[in-house]
Amino acid sequence: MEARQLLPINRYEEQIVEAVGKNRVVVVIGETGSGKTTQLAQILHRAGYTKDGIIGVTQPRRVAAVSVARRVAWEMGGPLGEEVGYSIRFEDRTSRATRIKYLTDGCLLRECLFDYEFKQYSVIILDEAHERSLNTDILLGLLKRVAQNRNPELKVIITSATLDGQKFSDYFYRCPVINVPGKLYPVQLLYSTEVPYSYLESAVETAIDVHVREPEGDILVFLTGQDEIEKALRMLEEKVLMLEEGSCLDVIVLPLHASLAPEVQARVFQAAPPNCRRIIVATNVAETSLTVDGVVYVIDPGFVKQRNYNPTTGMDSLSVVRISRVQATQRAGRAGRTRPGKCYRLYPISAYEEEFLPATVPEIQRSSLTGAVLHLKFLDLPNLDILHFDFIDPPLRESLEDALYQLLAIDAIGQDGKITGLGKHIAELPLEPALGRTLLAAEDLGCLSQALTVVAMLSSETIFMQGSRKGDDRKRSREDQQLPDGNKYGDHVQYLQIFELWKKNNFDIKWCRSNGLQIRSMLFAKDVRRQLALILTRKNFEDDDRATKKISTARSLRKALCQGFACRLAQRMPKHNGYHTVGNKSQLVQLHPATSPLLVDEDGLYPEWVLYHELMASTRPFLRHVCVVEKDWVVPILEKLQNINVRSLSGLSAHELQKDQALGEDNKVVLLKPSDQETRLVDVDAARARFLARKQSKTVKSSR
Secondary structure (H helix, E strand, O other): HHHHHHOOOHHHHHHHHHHHHHOOEEEEEEEEOHHHHHOOOOOOOHHHOOOOOEEEEEEEEEEHHHHHHHHHHHOOOOOOOOOEEEEEOOOEEOOOOOEEEEEHHHHHHHOOOOOOOOOOOEEEEEEHHOOOOHHHHHHHHHHHHHHHOOOOOOEEEEEOOOOOOHHHHHHHHOOOOOEEEOOEEEEOEEEEEOOOOOOOHHHHHHHHHHHOOOOOOOOEEEEEOOOHHHHHHHHHHHHHHHOOOOOOOOOEEEOOOOOOOOOHHHHHHHOOOOOOEEEEOHHHHOOOOOOOOOEEEEEEOOOEEEEEEEOOOOOOEEEEEOOOOOHHHHHHHHOOOOOOEEEOOOOOHHHHHHOOOOOOHHHHHHHOHHHHHHHHHHHOOOOOHHHHHOOOOOOOOOHHHHHHHHOOOOOEEEEOOOOOOHHHHHHOOOOOHHHHHHHHHHHHHHHHHHHHHHHHHHHOOOOOOOOOOOOHHHHHHHHHHOOOHHEEEEEEHHHHHHHHHHHHHHOOHHHHHHHOOHHHHHHHHHHHHHHHHHHHHHHHHHHHHHHHHOOOOOHHHHHHHHHHOOOOOEEEEOOOOOEEEEOOOEEEEEEEEOOOOEEOOOOOOOOOOEEEEEEEEEOOOEEEEEEOOOHHHHHHHHHHHOEHHHHHHHHHOHHHHHHHHHHHHHHHOOOEEOOOOOHHHHHHHHHHHHHHHHHHHHHHHOOO
């Protein structure tokens, strides 16, 4: 009770309850420190909204969903998983007694596949909507339909930490907006005079300088990812050891990122011992939702790691970019929660004013939309036209067309744009569509056990330890550790062999460590495999006799993967080991340096066809997670993808299609011709034949 009384949002309890009672949708602008994430659900629980349903609160990140649920369960005086629980991908801590459920926006989106009207919920709170995650934007569109047409009893609350509430209000027919001030102490902003040569080194040096010179209070350092955090931890620990004993407070250095085990994450939320300071090095997971008590000093280099998808090239890029001004404000606010604080911005004020975007680009405008479009197709909404779905911020038309094309390639939708039975099964799996299609193909080909392993391994961010070695050095490191080479069929077969070898070693984590494997990633893959097996077979697949029978080969597995990754195929260029991608986009690419060894022919050339999991933009376009496939499997796929009517795939009937055509040139039917694959295949085969003929001629001449 005391915690609730101390938070600003509790002073607005009557106003919030009244607004929710009179309106289907309410927007709550809760500034940093207002208590909206932990208290809003409790306010509505006290108002009786859990008598006839659950209050669901979405979070953009798994870490936030778990930690906030744990906090609210503690405040309400019950064990986690009873009255208050959480649900994230591959983990559910709820029960029949659960009345307040924190869950990722992705989990709620999956739930609506089976309960489109959200009947189990009395209230849905979309928290941190200002982050504009892909799943949140899809949910906004679906909830707008539900709130308007289907379930008048459902209450929807959109919360944001920034003053963009009018945008959400306008989207929901000018619904009311409640502004709740935060509980913030003043934060002094200290800018650098110039851009540092290395923001990582500058962040470490600033942290040590603050630790030595400033009074007690924890330090929060923002970095872009796990690799940077681990490097910074090593640097900080080395510098701390060099400090003169007794010259300053003791210090504990802690990481915070999504890949950490829950028990390690929990350490961040425990107060520092007396006469001790914590230095917490975190990703942007600490910007919002998660409140780390005790932070007085924030160090902000001004960068974030962001994934961007280009639908024109089909290429992902994971790059470090400038944060937005909204993010900078959020970061600074972390320093003023308990007392006046300081934020050290490692960039000049001119950079903040001239180079930082006002707000973060919504994820829906920089992501692949294949999974989102499949979800919308599954719902079978009346009059659904994917290309004109009511998004709060429409994505690029090319992104939607690309998603439709990919879904057709894996047989998730038909030429008429309707979801197939296979597509419904794919949508039911908590995986990206390509991986889901692979499992279903593997089930038909008798290699489900092997495919489960590969898909689980691909679901981990990386199974190999990240170090200073790159390219050929990293390959040699793997060879030194005597890991399997995938029979030179590529990464996917290697992942299968590594997992099976780990299993033979009784899943010993010491074996992982000695072979340079990420222990947490391997344990995560093991758990994902178990849960996927339960979903597919409704029982423990490890105990199924079929799992131990040698009924399949690597060939069956590769064929299943080919069906799953039908839009991610590449053909070797004549004369050299470069590849070009095929489909509705084509470009020259190289194999990623960390790719496991591939078969080479007598001429030293790589296999003719490969599939890939990722096409990444780095210094050049690279294929990552590559597997050898056969031409006979590829040709039928390419033939199927000729002359696609993308407007028909969008969901228009024949009558609507004719009407759409009549609107004019801007709305004409688009026929996607996948870069004339048949012509290219002929050209490439002819070029290869000429090359081999010349080579044979030279061989004959030399023998004479």
